[in-house]
Amino acid sequence: MPTVSERVSVLETKVVNIDGKIDDLKEDLRSVQVCIDQNGASIHQSLNVMSERSAEAHKIGRAHV
Numbered sequence: 001m002p003t004v005s006e007r008v009s010v011l012e013t014k015v016v017n018i019d020g021k022i023d024d025l026k027e028d029l030r031s032v033q034v035c036i037d038q039n040g041a042s043i044h045q046s047l048n049v050m051s052e053r054s055a056e057a058h059k060i061g062r063a064h065v
Contacts, residue, residue: 002010
């Protein structure tokens with residue numbers, strides 16, 4: 001049976017490993033957030049262009065009426 005100091009040592013190692021994994025997850029979340037922000041900006045820009053083109057098309061269509 002392991003001694004108390006051995007068990008504590010194993011637990012310390014596990015905590016260090018968990019801390020490393022948490023840091024990795026934080027970095028991954030930052031990357032996902034940046035990607036979401038960039039995609040959101042791109043989609044917003046595309047929607048603005050589509051809206052402008054639609055408005056122009058309706059203006060042209062009304063001018064002929």
